[in-house]
Amino acid sequence: MKTRFHLLNGAAAAALITGSALAQDDASDLVQLEEIVVNASRTGAVESAIPGSVQVIQGAELSERLLSGESLERVLSDLVPGFAPSNGTIGEASQTLRGRSPQILINGAPRISELRGFGRELAMINPDSIDRIEVLKTSTARFGNGATGGIINIVTKTPGDAERTDLSFGLSTGMESDSIGSELTFSHERRVGDLGLRLELSRRSMGDLYDGNGNRIPSDPLVGQGNADNYTNFTGALVLDWSAGSNTFLARLSGYSFEQDIDKFTDYTTNPVSVGSDAYTGASVKDSGRNFDLTWSNDALGIGATELNLYGSDIDRRAAFVPAGVANPLYYPISPINLAQDPNAQSELSTKSLGARLTIRTPLDSWQSGAQLTWGMDFGRDDVTQRDLAGRDLIAPMTQTSLAGFAQLDVPIGNVDLSAGVRAEKFQLTVSDFTRPDAVQLTARGPLLLPAVDVTGGDFDYDAVVGNIGAVWHVTPSFDLFAGLSQGFSVPDVGSFTRRAMPPNPLAPGQTVSFASLQPEAQIVNTAEIGLRYFGDRLQASASMFVSSSDEGTVFDSATNTVTQQKERVWGGEAIFSYAATDALKFGALLGWQEGNYDTDGDGSRESWLPNNRIPTPFTATLTAGYEFANTASLNGELVYAAGRDKAGNPVLEEMITVNIYGSYPLGRGRLQYGISNLFDRQQDNITASSVRVNPLNGDAIRVADEGRRIYAGYSLSF
Template sequence: MTMTRLLSSVAYLGFFAAGSVQAQQGEEPFDLGTVVIEAARTGAGKDAIPGTVQVVEGDAIQRRIASGQSLSGALSDIVPGLAPANGTIGGASQTLRGRTTQILIDGVARTSELRGFDRELSLIDPSSIERIEIIKGSTARFGNGATGGIINIVTKTAGEGTRTTLDTRFSFQDGDDDSFSNELFLSHERRMGDLGLRFELSRSDSGQFYDGDGSRLPPDPLVGQGNGDNTDRYTLGFAADWARGPHELEFRFDSYQLEQEIDVFTDYSTNPVSVTNRSYTGKPVEDRGTSANLTYRHTDTPLGELEVTAFVTDIERRAAFVEAGPNNTLYYSDGPGTTVQDPAAQTELFTTTYGLSITMRSPFDWVTPDATLTWGLDLGRDEVEQELLDGTDVLAPMSQNSVAVFAQAEVPVGDRWQISAGLRAEQFSLTVSDFTRPDAVSLRAVGGTFVPLALPALDVDGGEFDYSAVVGNIGTVYSATPNLDFYGGFSQGFSIPDVGSFTRRAVSAVPTAANQTISIDSIRPEAQIVNTWEVGTRYQTDTLSLDASAFLSTSDEGTIFDSATNTLTQQKERIWGAELSADYQFRTNWSAGAQVAYTEGRFDDDGDDDIDSWLPINRIPSTYTATLYTDRAFNNGLTLSGEVVYASGRDKPGEPVLGDTVRVNVGGSYALGNGTLNFGVSNLFDQDQINPTASSVRTDPLTDDAVRVADQGRRIAVGYSVSF
């Protein structure tokens, strides 16, 4: 059945493309030139990096958003190796090559290294995005967290002259009046000599979500994260840039507020999860944050080009209230010895981060002509607290200082070889405060039912701890012809595990005994270092672009979360895979392509140093993913696009089986008046199917099966954009 749907979808896309062929007028393709990859930190272009690099232009993102997709959904469709979006405002299980992704905005991480909810892709308005850079594989170029790669969102700055832009987007699911959603984005930019200014305002309001069967999707299908329905989001942005001679200044300030009004609880026992008739009793899901970053560049110092960036972020995040049950087996009680859930057992996370980066790009001519050395210093500080609504700590308040030094050499050898090598040494000083884990209850699966076990409050002694990591990379690019490159390399990344999550789950050797104390030193995790080997090839002409790669990544301290037992463990693991990107431009105004990826992995499940078990589905929810697409622009101002998106799900021994999914998305635009009318449909055929990524997040302890979440059904969107 699924294969039939896939073939019919491909046939549809082929017919769509064939119709485009008949409209060709003989336009010639053109070269967009080399784009400097800011996420590389070296000033290098894509072709000089010995690894898989992808640049997604803002226009490509806008086309998919205009058809009713989310930003996380759009990225998962066009970035091979990125797991399908889970359909919520969070990023749970949306891994990159089976590992964590470091999400940056203009080179700055907005999520704390110590505790994160990973909502960044839901909190930025896509209309503010200039492009998105993706560097695959473990890397430490921006420090901790990029064991699977980096996603760097580059925001827009003021162009030439003066311009005001208004974007409106409306969407709904056919037949459901309460599904109506709308977005409004306003920007104004002005260039005054050396100074550029850009202001941004946006508001979005989403209605209820429905699956392909017409059933309402639960407002909180993933335990506390919220799916984004009935959500209001406001953003405010300001960007300024100034340049004179060798001096450049860039500044950006962002503030946002998101609130989801949940109206009913979720029934996690049905397949798929569904809404109940019980009114929600908690407070709304919220996310409020501000950030600012300032960058100064001097392009002609005696040592080369100097870049200094300072940043600060301040974020408050509230999770939803979740009833005790199969998906919330560790909850806070309303007093000592009782197993009744505290009605105010809803948590709020407070994080503040500061950072300073000093980067110098110096000539390295004494090695070879045109060689460069990028070196510098990164300083950072994180402060984290997580509390119940009454102010009770649910994890140990923490602060962490970090200092890192790094050096990266780019050395051309002759006309065809480019060698890249670097090292980064980082030291973390972590301060964990003493705290008392509140009275809690653990639901244990016994004989096909749950038995509640009261866990008395537990004192956790903090302390001062140090983590350190020295990681490196080395690789080469060989230009066989002006159009064909081969690359290969070894790179390392590291991750400081979620220490707060370990303290929140603190349990003593005798969990039911009162008045006990344990030390954080006995439960804190080890820092994880990931090694990645990768080989690949790139082929680029004016009309054809190909990028194929294969990779292997290993770690001795991989982190596994078992939702059935609510525990985190670390062990050896190995992940491997391959990716292919292809794009053919038939004419300037017509292109077609494909994105294909394979990812699989195993780990040491029993600690015997034998990597013999398959990684859980919350690390790799889909083994194979593929997207086929085409875009066509006509002379009358009409553009059309279409794509078929496939995800295989996963079927491995010892793990729940996740089925495959197929979606067809179509869209287009038409020049109308002084602006552009945008339109589109996501999940064109209204497929009723299970979202593999959302369904990989939790496992029912009673059945050992996945808690399945339906995918969103057909959504119709229309919008209008005008600049003046």
């Protein structure tokens, strides 16, 4: 039993968050828009009442970029300060938020277990289904396990009041004949009495990707993750809503199927990695999922507005086959006497999740006008297995159940909004006995056999009590100051610890280790933040600074293939500006900075810089300009910059500079969309992808090229 209570600690520092500028020539014509409720807050709070950095990226802004050919993870990395640049693949390796892992939710529900996962959530979502994206940038436990860096909550579309059909079709090319990408999306919504229906279908495909020098980028540059090339992805969803009196029901059933075909193995010895000469012999990369999300709400109950959400997912994922070498120095052999790599040693992950969230917002006006207590309970269950193609367990099969209770108090006092909350959660983890297969470690002297190890499982408990406290001072109607202390927690990737199980003498056969000797500590992250927000007629700005610390930080060392936990700290700040020079001309700037260190020798002092796979770049900036013509045509440009990183103990990473343009033009009953990414076809390393792996022979990064110029054109129609 591991039970701990952590008080928030750390020095507060300063931040900026965002909005988009409203522009009108006559201030008297300005229309005050109603603030949007941020679902990621779970309390029904609007952005201006949240004591921390939060961004809401609206569907119109998203669709304009997505319909111009950008991927969802790249759009988010360009628009969200603190979110590491996209690595250009279907995975999210090293794409951290403020140097830590974000919790990705769909309508407040997780898609995959935190116990073990290939991070592909953003690549598998149909972007056409997104209404808005909420980013809460602080460690938080409002939705449970995993949000040590913050929450990315994707809110999907629901049926509208009128019948509507949307169609879009797009083509893109990297200027090579085999680099064609295509996408086709369809949605239809209508109402039948009190029942609303929405149907969503999409198909996306991509050919080869090329860098700025015209060289093809390999299909598996990140060791099993799978690149964003040579794939086909189908998605579908059915959404229903129904109201009866004060009761509202909303259901979303969705699924997807992704497959990537690889023709050549990757050569990881070149700089950057390149397409090898050997034909790929593994099975294709796959990802498929089935999800449901059911919500009942009633805002007229005596205890307050009540919401019950039931969710579930069943996801199967297959990684690419990676030959033994500098990028995969630890592999599974055919047998203890035949140390050649087993052709069946290709990983397949299966996760099944079920959960329920009960949220009640009880007004306390009799005590203090506008005060509210948000409280409730959460339940979750995860089943996780990871096997090879022959059905052999690669991690210990495990099941985890969690039960949590929480309460959040929000009290307005004059011009100040105060908030404080607490969450208590109990995890029960059942780890099955399993045998970690024979493994081979490549060394300078040749392959070294690490005999199979029997891992004894058992039942284990994790308890956590975490809290938050904060305040927003509305200095004027357009200017806010905020400060907050918050805690998040995470049970780290338990599966990775069992996959790397090593006894005291790893070379001796027939040994047994217990999971109790391997199990990771539950990570508690404390974050302090202060900042400001300004909402003017033409200028909107926000800024903040933060510091987050943990005694159980998790670091993966790709050179030694080990996962360790130690004391660590991350600090930084961000700023966002949006200015409307005229009704038609707008400018923006998004700036983010973070850095961190950790204790590598266990002496209690943080003497080493966090590795590049936690902080691939210390500074990012996106500068934007946009013009809307009288006929509603638009032209937009952006300069995206990510600073290089040169810290002792880490390979040097070079800066990235990318210029993109995009826009649309009214044509017939629809709109023509266009976009060019990497306009000047700049040859450069992808800084995030190059932070994932280190070559154990020379200590340098295994570098991956960023994609060169890609041109997109599409057409969308609504009727």
